[in-house]
Amino acid sequence: MKFSCYRDNILKAINSVVKGVASKTTMPILEGILIQTNDNDIKLTTYDLEIGIEYIMECDVKEQGSTVVNAIMFSEIIRKLPDTEISISINDKNLLEIECEGSLYKLATMNPEEFPELPKIEVENSIEIEQNNLKNMIRRTIFAVSSEESRPIFTGCLFEIKENRLNLVAVDGFRLALRSTVLDNQTNDFSAVIPGKTLNEVNKILSDSFEPVKIGVSKNQALFELDNCKIVTRILDGEFLNYKSVIPSNWETRVRVNKNNIQNCFERISLISSSSIEKEKKYPVKVSVEIGKIVISCTNQTGEAKEEIFVSTEGKNLEAGFNPKYFLDSLKAIDDEEVFIEFGTKISPCIVKSVENNDYTYMILPIRLKD
């Protein structure tokens, strides 16, 4: 195997695939990058048995071949080389030689035959969406994915394609995050639950560009296809929550509030509420709505806090307890200047939603206040 390429090009390829490298594993081969030449291309592959990533780049291939090299070591060396032409080859001692100006590095390699094959995917349904749009949707729902392995289906994020919209839904038993967008092309309805962990990696590979990403699903796997790069990840088995049935459609109390103002209030007040030695859940903050204002307050052994904002209110007065962290996570995921916050009774879920459209719904469950 022998090829040459520019440092920036191969670094881009490496940066894409390293997200698929296993971090804690007893199989050293999974800590490697599989490098394969194919005529005038090279293909880099990583696979941690959950997420697999392939990246194909053109380069000047002088001898065909393949090898596996430790991903961290390979990427660190390439990263620190000057941006100029690099020659990469296998020598007769089976070491990977990296040559660039006055630098010569030789790295131990592993047998490419031992590298596990990525699952083959027969795509049954697919959609196309702009990368920056998908990236934003993931970022703004993934925080609500459950980390509790006791209900595995909720450690994933629902991708629901329905009536030409893509809905992303994450739920962890205390709150729910829903982001929705209109798709450009007509598609079948389908859905899949993708593990939050692998979605995090997918998100790092997605760019902030308007370039498309194609999402395809088979029975057990999902495939994200970008320019040059393919990401394969498994799908979670099981029935996701019928999320529409749990989101209340009516409200008793509604507040229209400047998003940054109320976010700042929750940020300050959580300094006090989360300073408690006991679990923060047990010391919720109290949210009170009266005509024309919303008051957020809390008291514990650290001290007392009270935040008052003048807002436009509709409906009944209300007093309910909440974990400010859940409000903060949702508010941080919103760009709008103003939002609606809708309450039912003091034991029903609270909804944060757009004043203008249906692009997002965040639901937060209340906590019972002590008397």
Place this chain on the structure above:
Amino acid sequence: MKFSCYRDNILKAINSVVKGVASKTTMPILEGILIQTNDNDIKLTTYDLEIGIEYIMECDVKEQGSTVVNAIMFSEIIRKLPDTEISISINDKNLLEIECEGSLYKLATMNPEEFPELPKIEVENSIEIEQNNLKNMIRRTIFAVSSEESRPIFTGCLFEIKENRLNLVAVDGFRLALRSTVLDNQTNDFSAVIPGKTLNEVNKILSDSFEPVKIGVSKNQALFELDNCKIVTRILDGEFLNYKSVIPSNWETRVRVNKNNIQNCFERISLISSSSIEKEKKYPVKVSVEIGKIVISCTNQTGEAKEEIFVSTEGKNLEAGFNPKYFLDSLKAIDDEEVFIEFGTKISPCIVKSVENNDYTYMILPIRLKD
């Protein structure tokens, strides 16, 4: 106690004094900030029994008084308030009230009588220097301060005032860092060894400005006086190394090299040398000087690395072993485009110094190479 001030002003004061707050302590009072009014000033004080910091700021004092409040909680709340006027007072339940627009916070306080007094300092000798100059000198020597408590004097940095120069010296048994600057005003010769740990904090408080800082020393303490702010720190007892006697004045081999080039070589090669499972000391890199070039190389179970740079050389050929980390630390502390590297024999220390002046000398001890 009652006063009002602008959030940005008091935040600046808090940011200066929090560096003196004890982090791990069984005495909660040392986690606090002492706030004292004095006519139309307030003074903030922190003291962890090693380093003490005082900051005086003008503000609108309505009622005289003093209190101690948890530093982290107080600073976090102030940090998150909007930049406008804040009113701070003690209420009748002895809670510190912080009021700003719609926000009201009440924090538990501690008895100011219990706050330990800062040591009184009778300054015997002092110098004045620009803050950015001192900051740079500290930053560029402190990395060589020893972390081994077995020789306490080397856990500090020598401040030597001699023949109207300030010399800062740090040494840890493997390398030595010396920075030197000319002082503007005539002063007596004197010296003091200041703990590296407290010097780190002093450095965070120094600004990048040309504003002066006055350094005064008494028998056991040093005092750094800045505009509004005073820092007191203890001095280490004992005899520092007679550093001049250990820095070689002659060389057998001298290289003149582009600083960034050789730094990049050491950075890359330390990827290989430090990847070894065994201690990096045992796998030094080999530095070879031949006519017109310097070659740095290393071999271990991860692989092999060789870096070659064409340079101007003088004197004999040489081959010696070094820990690349020590070279890197020194090279990173240098801004010049070119440096001299001077070698004696393969067992004598290596010197990195300026091509143009005497502002710095970095000395690195070699490691015996295995055959």
